Structure formats: C-alpha cells, structure tokens
Amino acid sequence: MKYETIMGLEVHVELATKSKLFCACSTEFGSDVNENVCPVCAGMPGTSPMVNRKAIELAITAGLLTNSEISPRITFDKKNYFYPDLPAGYQLTQLFAPICKNGWVEIETDAGKKKINLVQIHLEEDAGKLIHDDWMDTTLIDFNRASVPLIEIVTRPDFRSAEEVVAFLEKLRSLLSFADVSDCKMQEGSMRCDINLSVREKGSDKLGTRTEIKNMNSLKAIAAAISYESQRHIDALETGEEVLVQETRRWDDSIGATFSMRGKEDATDYRYCPDPDIMPVFIDDEWIDAVRSNLPETAQDKFIRLTQKLGLPEYDSEIITRSKNLSNIFDETLQYYNNPKEVANWIIVELLSIAKGDNKGEDDVRIDCQKFAKLIELVDGRTINRNVGKKILSLILEEGIDPVEYVEKNKLGMINDTSLISSTIQEVLSENPKALEEYKAGSKKVHGFFVGQIMRKLGGKANPQIINKLLTEALKEI
C-alpha cells in the first residue's frame, strides 16, 4: 500500500458517579425529563459549582490504569459557546491544568503489541439534550445530563489502522469498566469518540489535511467510518477532484458515508478562561495511594486467576473476562456454588445463548446469582437432568422462580431407579420391532431414537447416563 492513515482519538467516557460533577443532582439514566435538575446545573445566576470528589477519584483511577502522571493541582476552566443544551453559556472543562498527563495503553492486534500514547485525560461536564417535538414543531430541552461528569481521553496520533482503534477502545472499555470508572456502554452514549484522521504517502514525514469525525458510538460504525474516510482522502490525493479541507465531519451509518458539518464549528473561538468560583483542587500522594490501593482486579488479572488458579480453559476465561458484567456473575455465582468449571460452562453455553435469543449483549444479562448457583448444583448433583435445568434457567430469568422449590413442587427430580428404567427399556423395544430390525441391520442412529422414546415415557426426567448404560446392555443381549 502506498498510503498510510494517521489517526488520533478523543474519547469521552461518562463517569459512574451517583451525583453530578458540580451539584448533588442524581446522574441516574432513564429518569423523567428534567427530573434531575437544580439551580446549579440549570445555570441559574447566584449559584456556585462545588466539585464532586468522587469524580476526581474516578479520573485518578483512569489515570493510574493508563500509566498517566496525576497532576498535583487541578483547575477548571470555562469554554464559552452558545447552544441551547448548555445552560450557563459555557462548559466547565480543564484546559490549563488537566488531571492526567502523558499516559499510555498497550494494545494487541494481529500485527502484534503496540503502545498508544495519551496526551492527557481531563474532566468536564456533559451538556443537556435537545428533543425535537414534531407534533408541536418545537424543540424542548432535557437538562438531566447537564453537568454529568465525563472524562475526555486524548491520544497522540499513534493509530495506523481501524483494527488498532477498535483494539484501543476495547482495551479502554475493559480497563475502565472493570474498575467501575464507567459502564462504557457505547450504545447508551456513556462512551463515545471523535476520530482525527489524515492520510499521507508512506515514508513521508509531512502530515496530510486532517478531518475530524465526531460522536462515534459503535465499534462497527467506527471501523466503517475509518475505512470510508481514508478512502475519501486517498481518492482526493490520487485524482485531485476533491480538495481536502480541515473540517469536522459526521458519519451517517445508514448511508455509509461522512458528511461535512459546515459552518461555525471550526471558526469558533471558545474564549477559555479559568473559573474563579472553583478553587484549585490539590491531589497529594496520600490520596493517589488510597485510590491505588482500592483498585479492583483488572480483566487481565482476572484472566490469569481464572486460567491459573481456577484451571479454566483460556477460551472460557477469555469470554468471561471480556465483560465486567459476566465476570461479576461468575464471581458471585461461585460464592454460592464453588465449581468454577460448571459455573463457567453454564454462563457461556446456556446463559449467553438465552441472552442472545432475547437480543441482549453480554453486558445486559441480569440474573439472581444465588438461584443460578442452586440450579447448577441441582444439575451437577444429578437431582435434575440438564434439559430440565435449561428450562428452569429460562424460568429464573423470566419469572424469578426458586429452582429448588420449583423442582419439588413439580416433581421434576431425576429418575435414577434402574429397575424402572430397565422395564421401560423393555417396553420400548417390544413396542418398536421395526426399529429393532434396523438396529440389527447396523443402523446406529436408532440408538438415539430409543433414548428419546424411553425419556418421553419417563416424562423427560430420567437420568440420561443410566438410560444409555442400560440400553446399551439391553441391545447387546439381543
């Protein structure tokens, strides 16, 4: 390839604090419109922002996880622009003294390992949301998100491919979600990213014209947008038909193309200045050490624990540690039933397939881990067979039933009675002479048919291992 694509990212991550960055309003997702608003976050005159220490702690955590320097003294600055979703007419952010500097994150792609360098991580407040009411033909504003804390992670232009960008975002999501810094849900907007992209001839040390693709919130769209935008730059360089300009562009997923967001954006002078109402916050080593000592297990640590201490296969461990939610389910279920192999197996095979059928991702599965553990124990202890177990799992998810009570009440306990199973086998064999002939003629498939018939007669509750053993013996004798 003659060209290379050079990219840097600005990743916005919503912090998992209970209250907003500068007031006590709740950050809960899905509240009623304008339910979580007070005079401070509504930008009323005469109010003063009070910094949320938890947000600072989460930003320090993000800094520690990305090998960043933590600034000993941080300040907040006003970024001035007019937009209806911005209550005060300025956004509080950090320009002059950001909380973290000079970090790096190691990523791995098919091309190998690579370090992505970070310029800085800074804290800032989110804006509200505009809602267009077509019926009234008017625009309304929901300020619930106004002043919710974000961190913006700014990388150096170290990316050369969409794979690297995706690997970085996945690594970031894993690091931050495992440490409860953020749930990093791209589809809900709690993690979103701007891509700065330029293309140059390989070997050249001159940078090409740079464009910025704003507000990307799915990995698939990011890969597609990078591919589209790189090709647009290459075409422009090759044919000269389109002149590239430095600008902000918007990705349209349904069309599969980027479009210029023409106008003011690039010409805006944000007239940054320090906010005199917020005193500088000092971060001493003691505070940093306290945050460090409370850092939870990373996905990588957990993977090592699962494979080395618990003896799980790498494949299973990889799936479980890909999602903070699955890891939590795994750890909690293990507390009630300590059989790592079975618990992992039930999560990966059964729980995820039900979730998939319900169109839920691995981060959205919710289950009562105590009931889940009881169920696995019932199957594992041969009280019920696996098929009954699967049905009960669905019922736990749908209706929250208690598996032990349910099995008792519905008499679903497994039949282990060998004489009952033996007599049922004889019945089935005598009722199906034709199939028996086929078996004698060498058809192995018929074995399965017999198992099915026997199981049906026993109401699906028989121990399949015992059926198998006794059936094989009975067939031998014929």
Added chain:
Amino acid sequence: MGIFIEDYNVSGADTVALEDSIMQKGKQVTAGSKILDNFVSPFNATVVDRLLDGGFKISGRTVMDEFGLLKLSHDDNNTPSGAVRAVSEGISAYALCNDLFGRYREEAPQYDCCYIHPTYGTVSRYGLIPLASSLDQIGIVCRDLSQGFGLLSHLAGKDPKDGAMFPDSKYCYGKTDEKITLGIPRSVIEKADADTRESIMDFINKFSSTDIDLEYFDLYSQVMYILSSAEISNNLSRYDGIKFGYRASGYTDIDDLYTKTRSEGFGLDAKLTAIMGAVVLSKDHYGPYYEKAMKIRRLIKESINFDTYDVIVLPCKISDDPYENLALYSLAPLAGLPSVSFSYKGYGIQLVAGVKKENLLLSTWEVSMA
C-alpha cells in the same frame, strides 16, 4: 428614580434593604436589567437566610444600575443609588449590595453614610447575581460603622454553597488595642482636590503614619477593567432567552433568538462589557490582555504587604472621570482586601486593611470619630 423596586413598608433599627441583585425566594429579581424581566428567584441568597435568622427585617429591594456595571456612558442623573438613599433618608437602617466599581463606596460618604466592603471569601455570594465572580463581594451601607460591623457578624462565615470561601464559620468584629500605623500614598492623595486633601491630612494627624508607594497604581483601572469585563462577559452568557428571563418575540431561528433577546434585553453598558470581555478572552488577545492583567493582579497583591503599616488611607474621589476614579476602588476587590469608606469632616475617606483585618478598620474609624 425611586429608591425601591419593591417596598415592604417596614421600619426600625433592624431593617435591611436588598439591592435588586440579591435573591429572595419567590420574588422577582432582575439586577436592574430587562434581560431578567420575568425572573422569579427559586431560592434565598445565604445572606437573606442569615438576616432572617438574625431577626432582621427586609425593608425592600432597591433600584440599581444594570447588574452594577461601571457606567462609562455619562449621564446627567446625579441622584444617588437606591441603596444609599434608603439608608441616608432613614427608610432602612442598612442596605446590602455588591459594589464592584465603587459607586456605593463613593456615594455613601457624600450622603453621610458608611460602606463596609468585607474581605473576599468571608461573606457568601450564594444567591448574589454575579457580576465578576473573583471580584464580587456583598457589602453594607450603614449609618455607623460599629453598627454595620454588628450586622456583618450575622452575615459572615463559611457557606458550603459558595466554593470560594475561607473555612472560618464565624467572625467577631470589635475594637483592637493594637497600635495602628497608617500607610499614606501621597502621590495618590495629591490627586484629590484641596479641601479633601486638607481633611485627609487632619485625619492622618490623629495616628502615627508612614509614607508608602502604591506600586502599579497607574495600572489598577486597566487591570480591573480587563479582568472584570472578561468575567462579566462569561457571567452574562447564561442570559440567552432559553431557560429564564426575557425572551424576544418574533425570532426566526436559534441565532436570531439569541441576537434579538440580547439586543433588546441588555443595556448599552452590558453590551459594551460583554463585547470587551469577549475581545480580551479571544485567542489573539488572551495573552497580551487577560493573562497579562492576571499577572499584574498577582503583582499588585504581592506589593501590598502591610509590613510597615496596618491601614492604607485613600481619598474617595480624584476625578470626575469614572474610569480614573476606578483606580481608588480597585485595590480592595483585586487583592481581596477589606475596606471601609465614610465621611470625615464632610469629605470621603477610604481605608483598606489586610485580609480579615476588619478590626483595624473599625478601630481606626472609632479613634478618628472620638
């Protein structure tokens, strides 16, 4: 112009008038600007709660210049501000206001009143409609400084709703027995007219004193003007016609709504200040104007160290030009220092002391009145 926008018709020694920039729950609060035309305050300013807790009565809301801005546009209207009139005419015992540019500090002595400008960060600004946040400070118009400080002791003390305050929860104001040495900036006093100078010299003779040089005095007005414009322009951004206050009618789109609302809602001084602030914060001017002014502000603070003197004496007027006079009223807000102004033998005198050294001001005043 009247005194009150709203008169609650109470009288007595425990009455306090509020400048229209101080929030009172359920009351229309406009800070003298059309842009806040229909704004009803959803909460009480902390000083209002503390007044009520202290058993004081609110006598009314006084008229004010739009947001308390510096009036560079000359007008012939020489009536004093509502706050000073309320006290001087005996309608209210006290008045609270935010005096950034010296209007109240200059007027109070002319109408036989006193003004207390407390140390920055000792009186909560929660519920004060901001002008320039790093300079704003609620002060008191009163007839007598010892009474004024009595009121201040009810108001001052940390408020968790104001992020820029000293941690002290309470302040006691009283006379001190410390021997007070006045610092005399002769070159500044010489700018005042002959009668004022004579009165100041008479005042000084009651104390031991030393000559001081107010370094950067020539830059005070400029620094004050640049920094306040920047902060005011920030603080005026929230008045956009979207969430509260005045909204123009007949707009075509969002930009038109902003433009019409702010064109119709703001007066000339607000517009000039907003534009000046935007200029000094713009990319090309931030360094040579805003940043430089910040540096000089720091130098000014450091230059006033109260090493060989306790209290600085200044006149209340050196010129008919408000911009030149501003220099006299810039030191206290720029350096966060407490000051008082009062009339001495018919002429205005201003005293400035170190951070939280209000007691020196009170004692100096008492000695001079004895």
